[in-house]
Amino acid sequence: MEKAFLVHNEVVYTYEKLLAVLSNKENYSSYLYVKDNHPYEVFLAIIHSLLFDYPIELLDGDFSEKEIGELGLHVKDVLMITKMAEPSHFIHFDEILQKIQAIEKWHITLYTSGTTGRPKKVSHSFQSITRNVKKHTKLENDVWAYAYNPTHMAGLQVFFQALLNQNTLIYVFGEPMKWVPELIEKYGVTNISATSTFYRNVLPYLQEDIYSTIKRVTFGGEKFDTVLEGKLKSIFPNAKMTNVYASTEAGSLFAAQGDTFEIREEHLQFVKITTEQELCIHESLLRQSNSLVSNDMWFHTGDLIEMIDETHFKFLSRRSDMINVGGYKVNPLEVEHLLIQVPGVIDILVKSKKNSVTGELLVADVIKNDEVDEKELKKEIKQFATTHLQEWKVPRIIKFVDKLPSTRTGKKVRK
Amino acid sequence: MDKLLDIINEMREEAGNNTIEALASSMDLREDLHLDSLMLAELTVRLEDEFDVDIFEDGIVQTIGEIIVKIEGK
Numbered sequence: 001m002e003k004a005f006l007v008h009n010e011v012v013y014t015y016e017k018l019l020a021v022l023s024n025k026e027n028y029s030s031y032l033y034v035k036d037n038h039p040y041e042v043f044l045a046i047i048h049s050l051l052f053d054y055p056i057e058l059l060d061g062d063f064s065e066k067e068i069g070e071l072g073l074h075v076k077d078v079l080m081i082t083k084m085a086e087p088s089h090f091i092h093f094d095e096i097l098q099k100i101q102a103i104e105k106w107h108i109t110l111y112t113s114g115t116t117g118r119p120k121k122v123s124h125s126f127q128s129i130t131r132n133v134k135k136h137t138k139l140e141n142d143v144w145a146y147a148y149n150p151t152h153m154a155g156l157q158v159f160f161q162a163l164l165n166q167n168t169l170i171y172v173f174g175e176p177m178k179w180v181p182e183l184i185e186k187y188g189v190t191n192i193s194a195t196s197t198f199y200r201n202v203l204p205y206l207q208e209d210i211y212s213t214i215k216r217v218t219f220g221g222e223k224f225d226t227v228l229e230g231k232l233k234s235i236f237p238n239a240k241m242t243n244v245y246a247s248t249e250a251g252s253l254f255a256a257q258g259d260t261f262e263i264r265e266e267h268l269q270f271v272k273i274t275t276e277q278e279l280c281i282h283e284s285l286l287r288q289s290n291s292l293v294s295n296d297m298w299f300h301t302g303d304l305i306e307m308i309d310e311t312h313f314k315f316l317s318r319r320s321d322m323i324n325v326g327g328y329k330v331n332p333l334e335v336e337h338l339l340i341q342v343p344g345v346i347d348i349l350v351k352s353k354k355n356s357v358t359g360e361l362l363v364a365d366v367i368k369n370d371e372v373d374e375k376e377l378k379k380e381i382k383q384f385a386t387t388h389l390q391e392w393k394v395p396r397i398i399k400f401v402d403k404l405p406s407t408r409t410g411k412k413v414r415k
Numbered sequence: 416m417d418k419l420l421d422i423i424n425e426m427r428e429e430a431g432n433n434t435i436e437a438l439a440s441s442m443d444l445r446e447d448l449h450l451d452s453l454m455l456a457e458l459t460v461r462l463e464d465e466f467d468v469d470i471f472e473d474g475i476v477q478t479i480g481e482i483i484v485k486i487e488g489k
Contacts, residue, residue, distance in 0.1 A: 326452060355463070356471035357456035378429050386430075396457035398429075 008171040019090045031078040037061040039171050042150040050100050057109040058151045112248040132252040133161045142167040147194035152409045153248040158193050177202045193218035195410045196225045200347045220244040223333045224259040249286050263311045279303045325392040326358035342384050344372035349404045351414045364395035440480030
């Protein structure tokens with residue numbers, strides 16, 4: 001059977017077809033702005049830019065015209081296409097890999113997804129964006145469940161990992177979760193890389209079975225959830241679990257087993273922590289990014305961490321996520337991490353509610369299991385919280401919802 | 416007053432406390448109903464959701480009667 005490059009919405013795109021389309025492509029654009037971020041079109045455009053060595057700028061297909069304007073761009077420029085000078089013919093995928101080796105002008109530009117403030121522009125060279133890609137013959141038959149937005153950093157990391165090993169991508173981002181078990185079985189998925197939010201929401205559809213083909217499960221983008229890891233281990237008994245710290249600005253930098261990240265020795269001098277426990281990364285680890293680095297050449301990540309020893313740290317929270325309840329600082333992730341253990345809770349989002357008494361107050365949106373009574377569950381969540389947490393960390397008002405809002409990258413939105 | 420009683424009882428119930436039979440205007444929020452600042456914050460948010468009025472907007476509210484005035488006078 002011809003090896004699939006991508007499976008999306010029941011359509012199989014083979015490597016053969018990819019080569020044919022790349023050979024016959026008559027025009028191109030240096031901007032990528034694809035409606036609904038159709039993954040095949042996104043990937044095709046990126047590969048094309050690599051083959052013909054021109055820079056490409058990725059715009060999230062979810063951006064509105066207004067948002068495009070706010071980035072200082074015009075939609076008409078973004079949609080402008082250039083005709084190819086002459087056609088090329090590619091017969092073997094290896095030709096593509098060879099051409100990629102020789103690129104000079106190519107770089108990829110994307111925008112940070114920052115939930116607050118204007119998105120920032122960041123450019124990466126091929127070397128910086130593929131810094132953590134592992135290429136090996138034993139990885140040739142990997143099949144990836146692709147659970148990220150393809151126009152953002154995490155998605156690109158998975159894309160390059162898969163492309164350079166000529167793997168198959170099974171697109172599951174934004175698709176109904178109930179399809180996931182069937183897709184894993186049908187295509188023999190071996191690797192999944194996703195946010196904790198994704199895993200939590202797909203879990204109810206997976207937990208009846210065991211999926212032995214999965215050999216690696218990667219977490220990224222959010223605080224690692226050890227309880228979730230435990231649940232996934234029983235569903236994916238053969239999987240090694242890894243946790244990745246990556247950002248749009250720096251690409252993928254640290255990997256972890258469990259929740260403890262390791263700073264590689266060669267990176268040690270480029271990483272520091274402020275007195276407020278914020279992780280800072282020296283600009284030499286970032287590539288070609290504009291307006292990110294302050295005068296002292298250290299990029300403040302906005303991530304609060306706890307150093308375990310000189311080369312290991314744990315992620316605590318996003319700086320902007322901290323909530324101030326009557327003068328007490330609360331890390332909503334800590335509360336979520338605890339309350340997700342209450343039986344009947346599938347996922348939980350703890351956020352702030354402004355009020356004139358304590359400034360902010362914790363409230364929670366909860367996705368619950370269908371079998372549990374709302375009133376009872378509210379009581380149990382509060383009881384559990386009261387037993388395990390200081391009183392200002394107890395979410396006072398609990399609402400049940402079908403879905404939690406998430407950013408374009410699939411992380412929870414706390415505002 | 417009935418709606419206010421419902422809201423207070425909902426809070427009490429969720430927190431694992433007994434419900435109360437009736438409210439009186441003279442009841443003191445802190446002395447009689449034993450609401451601490453976090454509970455008052457919770458009550459404020461719940462009342463704001465229901466009646467669209469911030470009872471603590473312009474200072475301290477002591478009694479049930481004062482809440483009623485705020486809700487009715489909005």
